[in-house]
Amino acid sequence: MxxxxxxxxxxxxxxxxxxxxxxxxxxxxxxxxxxxxxxxxxxxxxxxxxxxxxxxxxxxxxxxxxxxxxxxxxxxxxxxxxxxxxxxxxxxxxxxxxxxxxxxxxxxxxxxxxxxxxxxxxLPVAVSEYTDFYSGIHHAVNVGKLFRPDAPLLPNYKFVPIGYHGRASSVRVSGGDVLRPRGQVKAPDADMPMFGPCRRLDYEMEMAVWIGSGNAPGQPIPIGGASGHVAGLSILNDWSARDIQAWEYQPLGPFLAKNFHTSVSPWIVTMDALAPFRTAQPPRPEGDPAPLPYLLDEADQAAGAFGVTMEVHILTAAMRAAGLPPHRLSRGSMTAMYWTIAQLVAHHSSNGCNLRTGDLLGTGTLSGEMAESRGSLLELSEGGRQPIALPGGEQRTFLEDGDELIMTAFAQAPGFARIGFGECRGRIAPAP
Amino acid sequence: MxxxxxxxxxxxxxxxxxxxxxxxxxxxxxxxxxxxxxxxxxxxxxxxxxxxxxxxxxxxxxxxxxxxxxxxxxxxxxxxxxxxxxxxxxxxxxxxxxxxxxxxxxxxxxxxxxxxxxxxxxLPVAVSEYTDFYSGIHHAVNVGKLFRPDAPLLPNYKFVPIGYHGRASSVRVSGGDVLRPRGQVKAPDADMPMFGPCRRLDYEMEMAVWIGSGNAPGQPIPIGGASGHVAGLSILNDWSARDIQAWEYQPLGPFLAKNFHTSVSPWIVTMDALAPFRTAQPPRPEGDPAPLPYLLDEADQAAGAFGVTMEVHILTAAMRAAGLPPHRLSRGSMTAMYWTIAQLVAHHSSNGCNLRTGDLLGTGTLSGEMAESRGSLLELSEGGRQPIALPGGEQRTFLEDGDELIMTAFAQAPGFARIGFGECRGRIAPAP
Known part of the structure; x- marks a missing residue:
């Protein structure tokens, strides 16, 4: 290539x-x-x-x-x-x-x-397992600020490519309805939780990494060879129930807040197609530690990032009825990843965990530094405190029934044809 | 039945x-x-x-x-x-x-x-996905005390059957070597983490729940019918790297600390075989809230618990060389579960998440109230502070290379033949 x-x-x-x-x-x-x-x-x-x-x-x-x-x-x-x-x-x-x-x-x-x-x-792949990372550092900072304004990033963030296991059975292809989940939620001033429809339903703009070939149990994938285990990328929407998440996630992480539906775009853009758009991993801010040796590879640092631009649009029921076009909520870039894809693969297998063909890795929400590049409503609305104005006079903090989310992504670079990922769509349907 | x-x-x-x-x-x-x-x-x-x-x-x-x-x-x-x-x-x-x-x-x-x-x-089943719960309340208290002596249980524990997604690819049948994983660990007084072999390797005594028939996406399994989706039970050892876990688990939960190896016993004891050993769910301590309606079923409360006794034995390399028999570390019971198996199934699917044939649910570590019923070394050694004396003069806080763990379980009740689960074994091998 x-x-x-x-x-x-x-x-x-x-x-x-x-x-x-x-x-x-x-x-x-x-x-x-x-x-x-x-x-x-x-x-x-x-x-x-x-x-x-x-x-x-x-x-x-x-x-x-x-x-x-x-x-x-x-x-x-x-x-x-x-x-x-x-x-x-x-x-x-x-x-x-x-x-x-x-x-x-x-x-x-x-x-x-x-x-x-x-x-x-x-769905292009029978998903064997789904792991979601947290590699978007601006997302981690934005979310962290909601809980810890003075110290948004936890001490491990710049050393460990943070990730957790998601649910593969509920990964579905773009399109169709996304049922609003029910779950336990607890209002801050309530004595007891209640079970009912999610009221803080959100999306997360991520990219999907498809594992082509895996590794044998107990045999980690070295960082230098990690890229060769990746078949290609798609767009991923990690639908999230923020109110369920807030109540359930301590101490073992997100569970029902995330596993009701995850959308991926139908086309896998191969690593070879993306080769012209690889760029150097952005330099770490001064004072940040270097990656530990098992995550450090010269070639990966030189060309392990991807110049892929991602956009999120919303089309509400009222906008649809009024004939309005989808409204862009954000535009971000894969270069917001603090860790390269090769680092995610090497870390995942570093303890001997065996990856397999059909494994899906999510990058985590890829927000940029600027407000207009925030990859979730949680961030755009600052935890639900700042409603977002939409064309036609509506506003949103979180998603309402009938809202359709449309994510797109593309790569372009001087001297090359622009290539795109198509769309990842989903429309919110009322809780059954 | x-x-x-x-x-x-x-x-x-x-x-x-x-x-x-x-x-x-x-x-x-x-x-x-x-x-x-x-x-x-x-x-x-x-x-x-x-x-x-x-x-x-x-x-x-x-x-x-x-x-x-x-x-x-x-x-x-x-x-x-x-x-x-x-x-x-x-x-x-x-x-x-x-x-x-x-x-x-x-x-x-x-x-x-x-x-x-x-x-x-x-391995009896091609494991589609693995979810690990945290239903052993005494375990949750014991572990919570290490971090929060005054308030060991988080506020959600008695409302939410806490669980997280584990890794299916590294679930293996009983027997053979368990490779000590490598990973990032950070000493409390160190400025930086380092990457190396786990030094606080532990086991967790759990039971495995095998899902027989699943549910369609968006169609929760009601608590009343949840038991019928379970095919049977095995023994599960959720090997855990405590030092890796401590450094990585915030904010999204355990990941590499758990996904290097999970052992299950080879035989699935069916729900029909266990029918005579079903008992009433132990009454909740006074002051505990009743389960929310979606987790409450009269028949399940009356017979949703299992009178299964579980034992953990250790056989170190020195004990083996000296011809000593395995030494019992603990003896516990499945009645330590704060939630019934039906409640775990109903909760897992309550947001529409679809379970599938071959899904494996772990109960979580089932420690009892007494010190001799603690289901992990983390608890037995009080976070590594109290070494455990073994026959032959050795002691342990965490597992050493050559240590073999042998878990067994059985059910007995007056008027019925005793039935057992066989063994779940694994021997620690040095990090590769």
């Missing part, structure tokens, strides 16, 4: 109608997902412009490792393909790129192409 | 040699597991005395639902069998009981019987 890789050539021309300079899915992206065409079964595909290319259907048009990898698209999840490893994913990328940029092969591949608007998108 | 159920008849006679009055596995128990006979593949089996009966091999000798259930033993995990539901498990139990107590059928079943000592036992 480098700037000389042909699949990153911004001048490459793709024969798929509408794919040229597509804001999300030009031929330089080629993200992987699971779709079903009208009347068909779920299968692996690649997004190209406003179309989806059926992987298994084009396998006969590819050769060698690319053909073998594409044939794994026959399955209803991407797990087998991701477990094939980064070399197989790279071969597939190159094979697909050659196919889609060669006008002479259009006729042969045409039948494998489906209009995306005709298809249903599914 | 009742005292009139023939499978609980203490006078029943089983034709398998040595099974009569076996302390763990008489014919009244019939726990399920996965084993491989010499040179054979992993398959489902039932423990009977010192033998294992091959489930699929006896399926042709059974009828109806019992035969169908037994045939699921052909698979290398019990997931399909557990997902068949409690009625299928009950039919299987009755079919096997009839077979094993009818001397006329000994000849036909003989070929399906293997000496347990010739077989290898495996």
């Amino acid at each position: 480098s700037r000389t890789d042909v699949t990153h050539d911004p001048a490459a021309r793709c024969w798929v109608p509408g794919a040229q300079a597509h804001p999300d899915f030009p031929v330089q992206n080629l993200p992987l997902g699971i779709f079903s065409p009208p009347g068909g079964e779920a299968r692996g595909g690649v997004a190209i412009g406003d179309h989806i290319l059926d992987l298994a259907a084009v396998a006969p048009l590819l050769e060698g490792q690319a053909a073998t990898a594409a044939a794994l698209g026959r399955q209803g999840t991407l797990n087998a393909l991701l477990s094939a490893g980064s070399e197989a994913l790279r071969a597939l990328r190159h094979g697909l790129f050659a196919l889609l940029t060669d006008p002479a092969r259009e006729a042969a591949a045409q039948a494998a192409l489906h209009r995306a608007s005709d298809c249903t998108l599914h | 009742s005292r009139t159920d023939v499978t609980h008849d203490p006078a029943a006679r089983c034709w398998v040699p040595g099974a009569q009055a076996h302390p763990d596995f008489p014919v009244q128990n019939l726990p399920l597991g996965i084993f491989s006979p010499p040179g054979g593949e992993a398959r489902g089996g039932v423990a009977i005395g010192d033998h294992i009966l091959d489930l699929a091999a006896v399926a042709p000798l059974l009828e109806g639902q019992a035969a169908t259930a037994a045939a699921l033993g052909r698979q290398g995990t019990l997931n399909a069998l557990l997902s068949a539901g409690s009625e299928a498990l009950r039919a299987l139990r009755h079919g096997l009981f009839a077979l094993l107590t009818d001397p006329a059928r000994e000849a036909a079943a003989q070929a399906a019987l293997h000496r347990a000592s010739d077989c290898t036992l495996h």
Whole structure:
């Protein structure tokens, strides 16, 4: 992977109608997902412009490792393909790129192409386990300030990539309803908690990291090789019930406040597609400790961060009725991560814990330093004290029934085609 | 299930040699597991005395639902069998009981019987997810006292069945080595943490709850039906690195301190086998709040607790060399649970979180009120301050390399045969 890789050539021309300079899915992206065409079964595909290319259907048009990898698209999840490893994913990328940029092969591949608007998108991976990190330092500071104004960050934050285990069964693909959960909540002035619908429902803007190949139990992944275990990234919305969380989380961390629903965008943007957008890990503020040796790697420090921009929009029921467009709540960047993805992987396995294909790691909420880059309503509304004004005269502290959240993300850099992640959507439905 | 159920008849006679009055596995128990006979593949089996009966091999000798259930033993995990539901498990139990107590059928079943000592036992279930609760109130008090002598229990404890998500990939069957993990630890007087082998390695005596059938997303399991979602119980040792835990756990809970290895005993004792040992939930101390309505069920209060006794033994390398027997560290009871198993299941799904077949719930460490019933070294040694004397002149605060932990559990009640869970073992090996 480098700037000389042909699949990153911004001048490459793709024969798929509408794919040229597509804001999300030009031929330089080629993200992987699971779709079903009208009347068909779920299968692996690649997004190209406003179309989806059926992987298994084009396998006969590819050769060698690319053909073998594409044939794994026959399955209803991407797990087998991701477990094939980064070399197989790279071969597939190159094979697909050659196919889609060669006008002479259009006729042969045409039948494998489906209009995306005709298809249903599914959860791309059978999620084996879900771990959520807390690597967004500005988020940690913003949330910490609500509890400890003078010392928002705990002493371990700059040494330990803080994370906790989440729930895999409730990870769902973008789209559809997000049921407002019920749970125990206790008002500050109440003697007793009560059980009822969450009243401080929030989102969290994160990125999803998909593990391609895992490690054997007891054999940690060294920081230098950690990136090679990652297949790609998606957008992640870690829906959160703040009132349930406040009452339940001591002493063992978040549980029911987080495990009712977690949304991921349907397309996995591969590490190879993101290669041009890797940047140096931002220097730590003066006085911050260096990472301990097991988390320190020169190449990772030089290119372990990702220049990915993330946006959150809201569309309320009233806005929808009035024909208003979604309103942007925030715009942030993955460079807000205090730890690189490689550091998260190395830390997770440093005690011998075995990661597996299909594991999902959340980065944690990625808020930036500025108010307009805060990745949750908890932060934007300062703990619910400062309502946010919306177009049409509404305001919000937390989410109301009918509110739809739309997260997007993209990467761009001079000399390269912009690539995007598509959308991660969800609309709040009343508690059942 | 009742005292009139023939499978609980203490006078029943089983034709398998040595099974009569076996302390763990008489014919009244019939726990399920996965084993491989010499040179054979992993398959489902039932423990009977010192033998294992091959489930699929006896399926042709059974009828109806019992035969169908037994045939699921052909698979290398019990997931399909557990997902068949409690009625299928009950039919299987009755079919096997009839077979094993009818001397006329000994000849036909003989070929399906293997000496347990010739077989290898495996993890019985492909663990989909692992949730660990904190339902042992005396444990919570003992641990809380180390941090907050005056107010050991947090205000939420008597309202919320506290739990957190653990790691499923590192759940392993009893036996073999438990590698001492490495991790970040910080001495109280140090400026910086360091990365190295855990020095406060501990065990936790828990019971494992296996989910048989799950629930649909967004559809909580009501407390009244929660018991029916549980297939059975095993012993669980939640190995814990106390020094790693102390440094990492704020603010999101335990992570690497717990996810390097979790041991379960190989046999699943079914809810039907345990029926005679169900007892009333011990009355809450005066002044404690009643459970909120979603956690309150009359039948569950009347018979939701389990009269199961648990013991922990240690065998150090020096004791082994000196030919000394294992030394008992503690003896406790499942009645130390502040919440019933049904309450744990109902709470877990109360926000719509979907449980699935193969989910593993840990009860949390089950310490009793008395010092001799403390279920971890953290408690027995009062945070490492009071060494425990062992036979042969050794002492321990935390586990040393070569130490083997042996957990056992059994249920007994007047008028019924005693049944046991077998062993949950693990021996500490040096950090790699």
